[in-house]
């Protein structure tokens with residue numbers, strides 16, 4: 001086992017694998033470590049991604065695609081439906097993946113690019129010297145050792161400790177996390193063309209229930225509720241209630257639990273010799289909870305910045321600030337907008353949600369995106385959505401802001 | 407003293423509790439949660455756990 005690398009990446013989720021692959025492609029000596037013995041398992045995801053965004057990183061492969069969806073349908077508490085299809089909706093049109101297979105395929109790509117990979121290898125701390133992160137302490141199959149590197153990339157997910165070890169407080173308040181449960185169900189009639197979302201403070205307080213098709217008669221049926229609303233009611237019990245009522249014949253063949261950061265952008269994601277990517281950097285979207293693509297986009301930027309910094313012989317925050325700047329200009333701007341939407345959304349009563357959905361009853365959405373949907377809502381419900389006016393001031397001023405990155 | 411108890415038979419080892427712990431007292435080791443002496447018994451982890459696997463000891 002080598003004990004020295006240019007870059008050590010902690011965590012082989014999508015963010016870590018893309019960071020490792022990118023850095024290795026740039027000619028760096030890279031080690032990707034993952035504490036689990038099986039990459040991607042257990043899953044903590046509903047597995048929905050937008051097609052075009054995915055293509056930025058990997059060619060779609062039938063081995064990890066379960067369903068190809070054409071649109072989304074949002075149901076308000078009284079059942080009023082808002083439908084968005086193909087060309088129109090933002091983050092919801094795309095594929096439903098098999099993350100277990102997908103995550104391993106990404107790690108495979110990192111390995112093919114030249115990165116070393118170690119599974120069942122957990123980072124237990126950072127080596128910090130003269131204010132610089134210079135490697136990680138690891139435990140592999142029960143044995144402890146030290147691996148030195150010029151740069152550490154922390155891609156260690158929602159449970160991230162790497163940032164905290166370097167003095168970056170990434171802890172989440174209960175209102176900064178969606179606490180989730182999901183069943184893979186079968187034995188029910190599922191429309192395989194749509195991702196469905198059910199809103200309502202009774203069924204999913206400050207969150208939603210989703211039904212994502214997974215091929216044949218299967219679906220990921222899950223729930224996310226805001227952590228601050230959890231306690232008396234839990235994600236798992238609310239989900240069981242929904243299934244009992246709406247899908248009494250469903251057979252549950254898999255169970256998933258997890259937490260998604262919905263905090264919005266955090267103050268700092270770098271330190272001397274360190275970058276954080278993906279859920280570790282709290283880069284998931286505060287309104288959709290989507291984090292696969294953001295983590296991959298951030299991983300790619302981090303890999304590129306690592307190569308530049310190491311070539312220049314400067315891994316201080318001054319050099320790594322390029323990472324900070326680049327992700328904030330892209331992913332970060334979307335997260336900021338979504339945070340505004342989230343902060344408004346969590347205040348809505350069921351009546352508010354119903355009247356919002358009703359206001360769109362006769363609107364034709366065949367050429368619109370998620371932000372357009374929000375704008376249409378805003379125009380029809382100025383009073384209710386007044387808190388969002390700043391979002392649209394930007395949008396109206398600058399058409400470009402309308403285009404969420406695809 | 408560690409002020410919480412994690413029911414390992416209930417826990418789905420998702421790491422949500424680790425993400426919310428303000429003192430960094432928790433760690434997700436593959437398939438179980440370990441808590442250390444930094445735990446203050448604040449109960450945030452117990453509130454957020456999607457399955458209710460954590461109990462704060464009296």
Ligand SMILES: Cc1cc2nc3c(=O)[nH]c(=O)nc-3n(C[C@H](O)[C@H](O)[C@H](O)COP(=O)(O)OP(=O)(O)OC[C@H]3O[C@@H](n4cnc5c(N)ncnc54)[C@H](O)[C@@H]3O)c2cc1C
Pocket residue numbers: 010011012013014015016033034035036040044045046047048049121122123124155156157158159160161180181182222256257258259260277278279280284289290291292293295
């Ligand atoms: C229920 C649920 C539904 C979701 N649905 C969607 C969805 O439909 N679409 C979407 O885009 N996003 C979704 N997300 C969010 C998405 O799953 C995450 O944003 C995404 O997985 C983040 O990728 P990542 O690489 O940052 O982290 P992860 O995929 O969490 O990977 C982190 C990896 O680091 C490893 N690790 C952690 N600590 C250490 C350590 N100390 N040493 C070594 N390895 C370590 C972990 O084992 C893990 O493999 C959902 C999340 C949940 C919980």
Ligand code: SF4
Pocket residue numbers: 257412416417418419420421422423424434439454455456457458459460
């Ligand atoms: S939040 Fe609950 S289910 Fe998830 S790891 Fe912690 S104790 Fe286990």
Ligand code: SF4
Pocket residue numbers: 409410426427428429430431432441444445446447448449450451452462
């Ligand atoms: S009770 Fe509070 S301090 Fe103790 S582990 Fe849970 S969140 Fe951390």
